[in-house]
Amino acid sequence: MQVLIIEDEARAARQLQKLLASCGFSYELVGTIDTVEETVEWFRTNPSPDLVFMDIQLADGLSFEIFQSVTVEAPIIFTTAFDQYAIQAFKVNSVDYLLKPVQKDDLSLALDKFTRSNKPQSLDPQILKQLLGSVQAQESRSGILVKDGDGFVQILITDLLYAYSEESVTFGVTQARRFIVDETIDQLYQSLDPLSFYRINRAQIVAKSAITKIDRYFNHRLKLSVLNPRDQEFIVSRPKTTDFKDWMNR
Known part of the structure; x- marks a missing residue:
């Protein structure tokens, strides 16, 4: 067996x-x-x-x-x-x-x-x-509490453009700022509305509202243009391309 x-x-x-x-x-x-x-x-x-x-x-x-x-x-x-x-x-x-x-x-x-x-x-x-x-x-969150100087501030989920993991640290990005999320990328993704956010690869989550352009990329992948990209490149992994396109149409 x-x-x-x-x-x-x-x-x-x-x-x-x-x-x-x-x-x-x-x-x-x-x-x-x-x-x-x-x-x-x-x-x-x-x-x-x-x-x-x-x-x-x-x-x-x-x-x-x-x-x-x-x-x-x-x-x-x-x-x-x-x-x-x-x-x-x-x-x-x-x-x-x-x-x-x-x-x-x-x-x-x-x-x-x-x-x-x-x-x-x-x-x-x-x-x-x-x-x-x-x-x-039904269980998705409305905000993320992040450190701000000596205190904390809430970042609204509706303002979140994308999140990514780098060297085991999770970062979130809005139009105004980048901030550290005190959660793993897995934990963050599980708490987000799947109709509004998509995990395009192992390290990146993107909001549908942040995507401005989708281009074909080599090896049957997709490359995204997003708002406030900073130094990030957004590539949809090959196994996810079909599902990602379906998600964009919902």
Whole structure:
């Protein structure tokens, strides 16, 4: 039984492997991957595994973006830290899921269901992504509290043009200033409205309202012109180009 784990938290991936062993599940681990881009490349160059564990939020975006670029024929068990609203959405679409942190009993039940059915699930990634986007939009924030001299000031999310990660530090940029965000780029992205912001690559998030021009770029990528670019270059990674264009049309 070949298993692929797609998870951007190394600790969570290791814990899942331990739980699989404790459940008495005999398997061969064919890989652990933490990004959308690497997952797309893996499926393009490797035979399909027997089972995939897939986190919803990966290091460079939502795992649903994977299905825009490749066909995944293996059964999938999603792992998610999202709340009950998202879980209900997954149930409606007949998708197996595990709420993080994964518990042994829940994993055992999911494995039992997989063993009994052992069939690829009917998966409509567009519907699932829209449902997940609705949940994220409900929980999206209105501002970011940042240091300002000896005190703090709130930056409105509506003023945020883009954010990026550089040497493990997250920066946000408005028309007026650049500031440090006391969060990882992953944490910031998860709190933003997915209809208004897009993670174009592992290190950059861009507001739709900040984009002024889109050009074709080599290797089937896209290059963006944005407001107040400072010293940043904005390149949409290859696996995200189709999904990005769909997002721009919403």
